[in-house]
Amino acid sequence: MEAVKEPSSPQEAILYFADPKNCHDYVVSRRWPNGVECPSCGCKDVVFLANQNRWQCRNKHSRRQFSLKTGTIYEDSPLGLDKWLVATWLVVNCKNGVSSCEIHRALNITQKTAWFMDHRIRVSFGMESPDKLTGHVEADETFIGQKARNMHRFRSRPEDHWYGRQR
Numbered sequence: 279m280e281a282v283k284e285p286s287s288p289q290e291a292i293l294y295f296a297d298p299k300n301c302h303d304y305v306v307s308r309r310w311p312n313g314v315e316c317p318s319c320g321c322k323d324v325v326f327l328a329n330q331n332r333w334q335c336r337n338k339h340s341r342r343q344f345s346l347k348t349g350t351i352y353e354d355s356p357l358g359l360d361k362w363l364v365a366t367w368l369v370v371n372c373k374n375g376v377s378s379c380e381i382h383r384a385l386n387i388t389q390k391t392a393w394f395m396d397h398r399i400r401v402s403f404g405m406e407s408p409d410k411l412t413g414h415v416e417a418d419e420t421f422i423g424q425k426a427r428n429m430h431r432f433r434s435r436p437e438d439h440w441y442g443r444q445r
């Protein structure tokens with residue numbers, strides 16, 4: 279599969295993920311670098327149903343149809359994949375940290391929704407939420423240590439964290 283472009287700035291990420299085809303290619307290339315697999319049985323014998331934007335596994339079992347969201351941290355969310363991908367990109371790529379306020383402004387969603395997205399993304403990546411800093415001043419060292427360890431783990435095996443596997 280050809281390499282899929284990685285946005286290089288928040289503005290670029292917003293524009294890039296506004297195109298459903300880009301969202302599709304981006305997730306497929308990262309989630310299934312060796313070809314699309316059924317999240318239920320792991321088989322690669324799947325058919326893409328273009329009109330439903332879903333795949334169907336050829337094996338006989340329940341939950342044969344799956345989408346880009348199936349089996350990911352985005353699965354049960356009514357929010358579009360485009361918004362989730364922008365928020366995830368911001369949380370993961372903004373080195374100085376991104377606040378839920380920034381997500382809220384970038385995506386034009388409520389602050390409460392932005393906080394929820396931010397929280398879920400951080401949990402899936404094993405990142406501490408900045409909210410935990412308040413009231414835990416004495417645990418500063420623990421927080422930093424924990425975060426550093428998790429960031430290291432994330433860098434070493436990004437495929438384990440992108441989609442918060444729920445198999």
Ligand SMILES: [Zn+2]
Pocket residue numbers: 316317318319320321335336337339342
């Ligand atoms: Zn299957």
